[in-house]
Amino acid sequence: MTQTPRIPGRVPAAPPTLADVAERAGVSRQTVSNAVNNPELLRPDTLERVQRAISELGYLPNRAARNLRTRASHLIGLRINPVPEGTANATMDRFVHSLVETSSEAGYHVLLFPGDPLDPLSGYDDLLRATAVDAFVVTDTYLGNPQATWLEKRRAPFVAFGRPWDKPDAAHAWVDVDGAAGCDLATTHLLDKGHHRIAWIGWRKDSWIGEDRRSGWYRAMKSRGLSTTGLASRVEDTVHSGRSASAVLLDEAQPSAFVCASDTLAMGVLQTLAERGLAPGRDIAVVGFDDSQVAQVVHPGLTSVRQPLEQVAVEVVTALRGLLGHPPSPPRQVMLTPTLALRGSS
Amino acid sequence: MTQTPRIPGRVPAAPPTLADVAERAGVSRQTVSNAVNNPELLRPDTLERVQRAISELGYLPNRAARNLRTRASHLIGLRINPVPEGTANATMDRFVHSLVETSSEAGYHVLLFPGDPLDPLSGYDDLLRATAVDAFVVTDTYLGNPQATWLEKRRAPFVAFGRPWDKPDAAHAWVDVDGAAGCDLATTHLLDKGHHRIAWIGWRKDSWIGEDRRSGWYRAMKSRGLSTTGLASRVEDTVHSGRSASAVLLDEAQPSAFVCASDTLAMGVLQTLAERGLAPGRDIAVVGFDDSQVAQVVHPGLTSVRQPLEQVAVEVVTALRGLLGHPPSPPRQVMLTPTLALRGSS
DNA sequence: TTGAAAGCGCTAACAG
DNA sequence: CTGTTAGCGCTTTCAA
Numbered sequence: 001m002t003q004t005p006r007i008p009g010r011v012p013a014a015p016p017t018l019a020d021v022a023e024r025a026g027v028s029r030q031t032v033s034n035a036v037n038n039p040e041l042l043r044p045d046t047l048e049r050v051q052r053a054i055s056e057l058g059y060l061p062n063r064a065a066r067n068l069r070t071r072a073s074h075l076i077g078l079r080i081n082p083v084p085e086g087t088a089n090a091t092m093d094r095f096v097h098s099l100v101e102t103s104s105e106a107g108y109h110v111l112l113f114p115g116d117p118l119d120p121l122s123g124y125d126d127l128l129r130a131t132a133v134d135a136f137v138v139t140d141t142y143l144g145n146p147q148a149t150w151l152e153k154r155r156a157p158f159v160a161f162g163r164p165w166d167k168p169d170a171a172h173a174w175v176d177v178d179g180a181a182g183c184d185l186a187t188t189h190l191l192d193k194g195h196h197r198i199a200w201i202g203w204r205k206d207s208w209i210g211e212d213r214r215s216g217w218y219r220a221m222k223s224r225g226l227s228t229t230g231l232a233s234r235v236e237d238t239v240h241s242g243r244s245a246s247a248v249l250l251d252e253a254q255p256s257a258f259v260c261a262s263d264t265l266a267m268g269v270l271q272t273l274a275e276r277g278l279a280p281g282r283d284i285a286v287v288g289f290d291d292s293q294v295a296q297v298v299h300p301g302l303t304s305v306r307q308p309l310e311q312v313a314v315e316v317v318t319a320l321r322g323l324l325g326h327p328p329s330p331p332r333q334v335m336l337t338p339t340l341a342l343r344g345s346s
Numbered sequence: 347m348t349q350t351p352r353i354p355g356r357v358p359a360a361p362p363t364l365a366d367v368a369e370r371a372g373v374s375r376q377t378v379s380n381a382v383n384n385p386e387l388l389r390p391d392t393l394e395r396v397q398r399a400i401s402e403l404g405y406l407p408n409r410a411a412r413n414l415r416t417r418a419s420h421l422i423g424l425r426i427n428p429v430p431e432g433t434a435n436a437t438m439d440r441f442v443h444s445l446v447e448t449s450s451e452a453g454y455h456v457l458l459f460p461g462d463p464l465d466p467l468s469g470y471d472d473l474l475r476a477t478a479v480d481a482f483v484v485t486d487t488y489l490g491n492p493q494a495t496w497l498e499k500r501r502a503p504f505v506a507f508g509r510p511w512d513k514p515d516a517a518h519a520w521v522d523v524d525g526a527a528g529c530d531l532a533t534t535h536l537l538d539k540g541h542h543r544i545a546w547i548g549w550r551k552d553s554w555i556g557e558d559r560r561s562g563w564y565r566a567m568k569s570r571g572l573s574t575t576g577l578a579s580r581v582e583d584t585v586h587s588g589r590s591a592s593a594v595l596l597d598e599a600q601p602s603a604f605v606c607a608s609d610t611l612a613m614g615v616l617q618t619l620a621e622r623g624l625a626p627g628r629d630i631a632v633v634g635f636d637d638s639q640v641a642q643v644v645h646p647g648l649t650s651v652r653q654p655l656e657q658v659a660v661e662v663v664t665a666l667r668g669l670l671g672h673p674p675s676p677p678r679q680v681m682l683t684p685t686l687a688l689r690g691s692s
Numbered sequence: 693t694t695g696a697a698a699g700c701g702c703t704a705a706c707a708g
Numbered sequence: 709c710t711g712t713t714a715g716c717g718c719t720t721t722c723a724a
Contacts, residue, residue, distance in 0.1 A: 064718090065700095067718090068410035080443060112442070130361075264643060293436065293640055363701060377711075392710080
């Protein structure tokens with residue numbers, strides 16, 4: 001096959017190859033490859049000549065060819081699941097932004113793939129067998145994580161965002177945010193404001209994350225010797241549930257403040273307050289979890305526990321580099337602490 | 347190099363190749379390739395034999411090798427930009443979900459890459475020159491779209507989500523949502539409810555999208571012979587701007603309803619109402635734009651214009667398949683109509 | 693320090 | 709209908 005001639009002033013149909021650069025620089029293809037991957041091997045003047053040819057031609061190594069040869073795609077697979085309508089939660093989307101940003105600095109791109117919500121494993125296998133990605137970032141660990149077990153068995157490199165709830169001593173790499181610490185922070189904040197009867201609205205008992213967050217509220221209350229009896233409620237993660245749970249709690253336990261496992265639930269609390277003519281922050285304090293857009297724009301602002309997702313992304317990428325390095329470093333397990341975004345509701 | 351033996355019951359370190367399948371099925375490599383890509387060329391019994399070998403081995407063609415050979419990556423590049431804090435807007439994130447879902451049905455994966463917010467072109471060039479993606483989906487067309495012009499010049503296949511505002515007769519493929527129709531819908535809804543003085547809070551005049559949406563409000567008002575004098579305001583897209591703009595309008599023009607260019611602005615209106623003890627939906631009606639999570643969970647629910655992003659994704663992928671087809675079909679230009687999500691605020 | 697040869701896994705073109 | 713041959717663009721030995 002003859003090479004398409006490069007007509008000056010016209011964008012070539014096919015991008016330049018190593019051979020094009022080599023010809024222009026008057027060296028062999030391997031020398032160009034070295035100039036790109038091991039520049040220190042070249043004599044300064046040769047390097048200079050090759051680099052000029054590279055930039056004149058606008059050469060960039062063909063990804064497919066490089067991938068084939070190096071058996072690496074520099075792609076990180078991330079499965080994204082549908083976001084339920086009617087909730088405030090957008091943690092994953094925020095995380096995706098951070099991950100794309102951070103991994104790009106490490107030379108990786110993020111490949112998104114959809115998964116069947118009913119099958120936590122779906123999607124991974126094909127990508128793995130086709131060697132389409134170098135590693136995965138696993139996020140949906142809310143119900144144990146079969147993915148981790150499965151990927152480990154397949155010897156596929158991966159980092160989980162979310163600790164292995166079902167087996168705390170699992171050896172794989174993970175990064176998580178300490179939800180208990182976050183709720184402790186939120187509760188302590190309210191205690192310091194003078195509240196004594198602080199109610200908890202969380203998720204159902206089968207949610208590890210929910211129980212973890214709840215434990216933060218519980219321990220903060222206990223550390224001040226306060227009773228929690230009758231002050232806790234476990235419901236579905238919907239605005240409606242938050243609304244009715246808070247109504248019941250208000251009637252039966254007279255709390256002066258609420259800590260919620262999510263902003264979605266907290267929005268339900270705000271609804272109850274609105275219905276009863278109570279002012280959030282003045283009459284009753286409310287704290288949510290996730291620092292969603294909703295928390296940021298609702299009146300008068302919803303105080304909320306904020307996960308340091310940018311930091312999570314950094315740790316995830318660091319762990320990934322470790323796993324993918326030569327030699328691979330041992331799996332990192334990192335726990336980060338959230339902060340509290342203070343707003344009008346407290 | 348010797349092939350790693352496949353020990354039964356143990357996951358092989360390297361995925362099986364075409365050669366492995368061929369050996370097992372007792373055919374040549376090419377026949378296996380045909381079985382995968384042109385099954386109709388094989389005799390039924392051979393096909394059966396090959397397919398059994400494929401599934402026994404769990405074979406899937408190596409992506410890099412296939413990409414190299416076919417000069418296609420089956421990857422679609424999508425640049426994602428940072429989401430400003432403190433706004434309600436998450437249209438792009440919702441779109442990403444739909445795009446991933448839809449393009450996967452068409453055999454494509456979505457590759458995310460970050461861009462320098464100050465340079466609308468950054469990120470595209472490298473991916474293109476490295477032939478890392480087959481096509482782009484361009485989204486941030488809010489200020490004209492230099493990307494489109496640039497990509498066209500490079501002969502890079504792409505579909506824009508967002509019409510070419512700066513040159514309406516541009517020939518490239520695009521899909522957009524009719525913002526004017528959306529605001530017309532919203533305004534007409536309010537008119538039908540008996541409102542006559544309907545105010546507009548939109549973006550500054552240099553936003554094409556903003557002016558388009560505004561025109562929908564304007565034409566709906568005019569179609570009923572109503573005056574719009576003093577009823578419109580153009581501000582920044584922040585909650586605070588929406589709050590102050592609505593306060594001024596309320597004082598000076600006594601509207602009974604607001605149509606806003608975004609949910610962010612609408613949240614500002616809700617704040618003003620809350621401050622003045624006015625009930626949204628009962629005293630003053632409010633309609634936002636984008637049907638954000640905020641609109642869904644805020645009390646008493648914010649009526650909002652909803653972009654059919656799932657449909658946008660379908661059209662985008664259809665356009666993409668057209669561009670990438672053999673032969674390529676002419677660029678599609680599709681305009682979709684939004685709907686109105688009715689809630690308590692109206 | 694530079695160049696020649698080999699081959700990653702696949703598919704397009706052709707021969708049998 | 710099946711097999712043989714060649715080569716996509718790159719990097720990795722190894723020799724000069």
